[in-house]
Amino acid sequence: MTSPGSVLIVGVSAAGLSTAEALRRQGHQGRLTLLDAEPHLPYDRPPLSKQVLAGDWEPGRAQLRTQAQLEALDAEFVRGEPAVSLDAAAREVRTDTGRVLRGDAVVIATGLTPLRLPGRRALAGVHELRGLDDALTLRAHLTAAKRLVVVGEGVLGGEVAATARAMGLDVTLVGLGPAILAEQLGGPVSERLTRAHTERGVTLRLGVAVEELTGHEGRVTGVRLATGELLAADAVVVAIGSRPATGWLEGSGLTLGDGVECDSRCRAADGIYAVGDVASWEHEGHGRRMRLENRTNATEQAQVVAANILGADRAYAPIPYFWTDQYDIKIQAHGLPTPGATVSVAEGDLDQGRFAVLYQESGQVTGVLGWNMPKQARVLRQQHLATRPVATA
Amino acid sequence: MKVIVDEDKCCGAGQCVLLAPEVFDQREDDGIVMLLNAEPGPDQYDLVRESAAVCPGAAIEVSEEA
Ligand SMILES: Cc1cc2nc3c(=O)[nH]c(=O)nc-3n(C[C@H](O)[C@H](O)[C@H](O)COP(=O)(O)OP(=O)(O)OC[C@H]3O[C@@H](n4cnc5c(N)ncnc54)[C@H](O)[C@@H]3O)c2cc1C
Ligand code: SF4
Numbered sequence A: 001m002t003s004p005g006s007v008l009i010v011g012v013s014a015a016g017l018s019t020a021e022a023l024r025r026q027g028h029q030g031r032l033t034l035l036d037a038e039p040h041l042p043y044d045r046p047p048l049s050k051q052v053l054a055g056d057w058e059p060g061r062a063q064l065r066t067q068a069q070l071e072a073l074d075a076e077f078v079r080g081e082p083a084v085s086l087d088a089a090a091r092e093v094r095t096d097t098g099r100v101l102r103g104d105a106v107v108i109a110t111g112l113t114p115l116r117l118p119g120r121r122a123l124a125g126v127h128e129l130r131g132l133d134d135a136l137t138l139r140a141h142l143t144a145a146k147r148l149v150v151v152g153e154g155v156l157g158g159e160v161a162a163t164a165r166a167m168g169l170d171v172t173l174v175g176l177g178p179a180i181l182a183e184q185l186g187g188p189v190s191e192r193l194t195r196a197h198t199e200r201g202v203t204l205r206l207g208v209a210v211e212e213l214t215g216h217e218g219r220v221t222g223v224r225l226a227t228g229e230l231l232a233a234d235a236v237v238v239a240i241g242s243r244p245a246t247g248w249l250e251g252s253g254l255t256l257g258d259g260v261e262c263d264s265r266c267r268a269a270d271g272i273y274a275v276g277d278v279a280s281w282e283h284e285g286h287g288r289r290m291r292l293e294n295r296t297n298a299t300e301q302a303q304v305v306a307a308n309i310l311g312a313d314r315a316y317a318p319i320p321y322f323w324t325d326q327y328d329i330k331i332q333a334h335g336l337p338t339p340g341a342t343v344s345v346a347e348g349d350l351d352q353g354r355f356a357v358l359y360q361e362s363g364q365v366t367g368v369l370g371w372n373m374p375k376q377a378r379v380l381r382q383q384h385l386a387t388r389p390v391a392t393a
Numbered sequence B: 001m002k003v004i005v006d007e008d009k010c011c012g013a014g015q016c017v018l019l020a021p022e023v024f025d026q027r028e029d030d031g032i033v034m035l036l037n038a039e040p041g042p043d044q045y046d047l048v049r050e051s052a053a054v055c056p057g058a059a060i061e062v063s064e065e066a
Helices: A014-025 A067-071 A132-144 A155-166 A187-199 A295-309 A374-384 B015-019 B042-054
Strands: A006-010 A031-036 A076-079 A083-087 A092-095 A100-102 A105-108 A112-114 A147-151 A170-175 A203-206 A210-216 A219-225 A230-232 A235-238 A242-244 A259-261 A267-269 A272-274 A279-283 A288-290 A321-326 A329-335 A342-348 A355-361 A364-371 B002-005 B024-026 B033-035 B060-063
Touching (some): A006 A014, A006 A100, A014 A031, A014 A295, A105 A295, A147 A155, A155 A170, A155 A187, A155 A235, A155 A321, A187 A321, A187 A342, A187 A364, A219 A235, A272 A279, A272 A295, A295 A321, A295 B042, A342 A374, A364 A374, A374 B015, B015 B024, B015 B042, B042 B060
Parallel strands (some): A006 A031, A031 A076, A105 A272, A147 A170, A147 A235, A170 A203, A259 A279
Antiparallel strands (some): A092 A100, A112 A242, A210 A219, A219 A230, A267 A272, A279 A288, A355 A364, B002 B060, B024 B033
16 A cells, blocks of 8 residues: 555553654654543553552653643544444444544554453452553552552563552462462562562562452452452452453454454555554564563554555564563563573672573573663673664654 | 753663764763763764654653754
């Protein structure tokens, strides 16, 4: 397809907004329509479990762009209206008010929906964390609560536990895995991180499932584990993962697997693209389908999607990258630091407060991780993985 | 072109350094962005714009006025 006259973007957060900006930067002069379910101006999510939850930033600080920057995009914003269906052939999107929006190209950037505990009762004091309102509600509750149970030992669970601990709460973290971030970072580093949580006073219940939430008069009172143990709690955060927000695409004719399935160009169908957490695409470098849930992917993929909308034919084959901040620990992970890999120390010492490690599989470096060594990790990435963050132009 | 960075928002990803090493660097100890050149020349414009676009902390601001 050559340059489309109009582009409609559904979901205007990190990925959707970056696509809009990249389209303008790369020369799109036609119509640009930006639709989002949320009433808020686009904001960033990583601070929600960190600075915003801790109260270090007032919420406005997490806003992605100023009003003036948004206006400079010369786009038509439709806010507070979720898309409810897509007609892929006509490239028409219908919202919950019945409004119909069209684009010569349509970009799907609707992100994720957090999973809830199966059979979760409607109890006050139980939180999921994805959006700004979630973060503010949780913060208000944590400032009054005493005992928090975090369910989930992934990135979000670890960050919420760390932030709440720093706020002075009594925190217990429950997870199915053997260590915090075991699935993402593998043995040595996840064990080191788990130790850091214990040293800072977090109680851990790992390798165990949650049986049920207990409540009294509509408020949560605790979490019962499969072992029978009852953890008392006046606040519970459920961080057991998310699934791609594709409910509105049922019946659209697009292939929905683990996300919107795209080709290596991030194209789901003729004139339809997906970007960010919701997109599953063929990573040519790895020769397999991939879907990433991280902030850098959202902006990098946006550059490629915008270029392809404007007529380029570019494969998206990034080096995955994410960071997480827990207490005073800043972890940066480049590439694929898989649990199966062999971990070797490149700088520093695993027992100290700063180190960088390499992940290797069959003699090949597949991942680089820095623990309070962001610059060194980036340098190691350049030495071992590749030079540019994303292949553009 | 004028470049401004917000250290408080920078997460130390280093995407900017990978793209435009003549304009950006990172501090040795905490990886936070360091601006090497706040008014880079035209040969750097595209790289700086791209850095601002991909920065995962939304920490780089570019003003195009001379
Ligand atoms: C609390 C938290 C902390 C995080 N911390 C980190 C971190 O430290 N490092 C890191 O790399 N990543 C982190 N992430 C992940 C990162 O924020 C995401 O990868 C990124 O936000 C993905 O951007 P996105 O635009 O694809 O999706 P989202 O940011 O989820 O945006 C999706 C947008 O689509 C809209 N939408 C959804 N459904 C509809 C619909 N039907 N109609 C219209 N609009 C709709 C939503 O309102 C939303 O604005 C964190 C995420 C969270 C939630
Ligand atoms: S890309 Fe952004 S977040 Fe990363 S080091 Fe540069 S300024 Fe900081």
